[in-house]
Amino acid sequence: MITLGYAAQNAESPLRPWSFQRRDLRPDDVAIEILYCGVCHSDLHTARNDWGGTLYPSVPGHEIVGRVTAVGAQVSGFKPGDMVAVGTLVDSCRSCPACASGEEQFCVQGAVGTYGGRDRATGETTYGGYSAAIVVRESFVLPLPEGLDPAVAGPILCAGITVWSPLRRWEAGPGTKLGVIGIGGLGHMAIKLGAALGAEVTAITTSAAKAEEAARLGAARTLVSKDPEALKAAAGSLDLIIDTVPVKHDLSPYLPLLGRDGTLVIVGMIGPTEPFHTGLLLRGRRRISGSAVGGIAETRELLAFCAEKGVAPDVEMIEMQGIEAAFARMEKGDVKYRFVIDMGSLKREAA
Known part of the structure; x- marks a missing residue:
């Protein structure tokens, strides 16, 4: 499916609208309409190639909250309409000692990042949550617990x-x-x-x-x-x-x-x-x-803990069109304490 997102085309260019192809559903895939996406310092560093190795075009975003729109034939844990979350990882080998112990972030073969990674099946670049929709392997999709506000939950998935x-x-x-x-x-x-x-x-x-x-x-x-x-x-x-x-x-x-x-x-x-x-x-x-992020089981545990204890990040909601201004403020430390993009703003732009 064709999806609208915001992408950096090179290290010097600002993020701008970009249409690209999301993969068709594989049997164990979940398709998600993205409602909110947190803004991480890693997004800025990647877009500007501060760490080197950025794969362009780059669509950042790995603090994703959304709604399931379709599932593959083998998916049993989710159905259309479910509220879900996707963090920094979308795949791993699932067989090495790290993956077997629930620490996919340390996958010996290399975990696949939500953006800027390489799809294990095709080798294609992964694109993140600064977009209208995403397709993710079921094992890396997390249910959003009741009691967590979808609008503020995104930064839990990375920060x-x-x-x-x-x-x-x-x-x-x-x-x-x-x-x-x-x-x-x-x-x-x-x-x-x-x-x-x-x-x-x-x-x-x-x-x-x-x-x-x-x-x-x-x-x-x-x-x-x-x-x-x-x-x-x-x-x-x-x-x-x-x-x-x-x-x-x-x-x-x-x-x-x-x-x-x-x-x-x-x-x-x-x-x-x-x-x-x-x-x-x-x-x-x-x-x-x-320490680097966390595995899927640990992230599921954290989401449940936050829902139980009423812990949520302090966020400032922005529109997708304001991402460059948000990046500039992040560089100055002018945010308390995390930006979250209302992806409805992207949908309005598409209309």
Whole structure:
């Protein structure tokens, strides 16, 4: 079927309307009318080829919420009319040790991204959620639980799962002293989810002015990273730190905040770090780890948790035609805390 979307044709061009072909339904496929799509920093980086290797034309978007319009002959879990969600992945080998353990994001053969990936059957480029419709393998479609507002649920599928996965991996809960570096798209969800899990959350930020906002999100306290005395007083006080900062930065001020066997998990930055002294790790048997999104089962668990606990991202709704302005604001950090595109605006354009 022919689908209208917004695409970048090269690294310098703004996103503009582009019609393209979605595949016909395979037996295990689900066709989805996209109602809302969150806007991720990865969308901007990919469109601008900041990480290299972007396949153009590029249709970003991997925080998708929509309604099922048709299903393949072998699909048993969904029917037309169902509200569903699609996150950062649309396929994997499903047979390697990572896939067998429900961690498709670490597929040995390479998971297929919702956009900018290669279809496992045809090798064609995958196109994302900045479009009117999408066709996805049933195994990678998630039911949207009742109680979750479809208009705000999209960012749970990337920002949410990116912080949820390490929170679960390191068993954050009652008794856990959790630090969250950065209060942005990822950070605000880490604070909300950490608090909902029962952890005692410390928001770590460059500005004391953000203390009130951090408390609103669920933080028990705020630690200003530019205050050496405050950092010194907090030394050894945290069990787990989720580092959401998306740019190169120095880990040295944060590692001493960890107690014995504490872990700092990088989820925001892709690239080299500033040099740091390994003594910061040796003293206290501290660890630095990384984490990338989450598997399908884990994302399903997160959606259910958010519905049960009433946890939702803070979003600002935009129209598809305003995506370049939204990208510009994202680069300035001018969003609290995630843009979501009302895809009805795209349909109105098509009409």
